[in-house]
Amino acid sequence: INKSNLSPSQMQVYVTGNVPAPGMIIIERGSSLVQAIASAGGKRVWTGQVEYLSFNSDGSSIKRVFPYSPKAKINSYKNPTLSSGDVINVKKTVLGAASDVISEISNPLLSGYGLLKLIGN
Numbered sequence: 440i441n442k443s444n445l446s447p448s449q450m451q452v453y454v455t456g457n458v459p460a461p462g463m464i465i466i467e468r469g470s471s472l473v474q475a476i477a478s479a480g481g482k483r484v485w486t487g488q489v490e491y492l493s494f495n496s497d498g499s500s501i502k503r504v505f506p507y508s509p510k511a512k513i514n515s516y517k518n519p520t521l522s523s524g525d526v527i528n529v530k531k532t533v534l535g536a537a538s539d540v541i542s543e544i545s546n547p548l549l550s551g552y553g554l555l556k557l558i559g560n
Contacts, residue, residue, distance in 0.1 A: 487531055
């Protein structure tokens with residue numbers, strides 16, 4: 440069964456948010472949430488809560504929101520064993536989100552100021 444397509448050894452999950460390589464990742468079947476985040480490059484600075492969304496075969500879903508805990512035991516509330524199609528969203532803290540807004544505003548201003556200084560001299 441392991442060599443057939445009925446029970447593949449790998450699965451696809453989606454890791455989004457505050458990680459270096461967000462998107463679909465392929466991991467080994469039986470991997471945990473912490474392992475999936477590590478496969479997406481790990482968490483970045485200013486990481487806040489983690490949202491975990493899993494879809495059941497009957498159409499229902501499970502949603503959990505909790506602080507990231509890299510030392511949580513596998514198959515625990517904060518580090519569940521994943522199923523194909525699960526979604527993990529690594530959110531930013533309020534300070535992390537604020538720093539992004541400040542960067543978005545200040546980068547064009549600083550670039551424009553540098554250009555004016557270059558042309559003016």
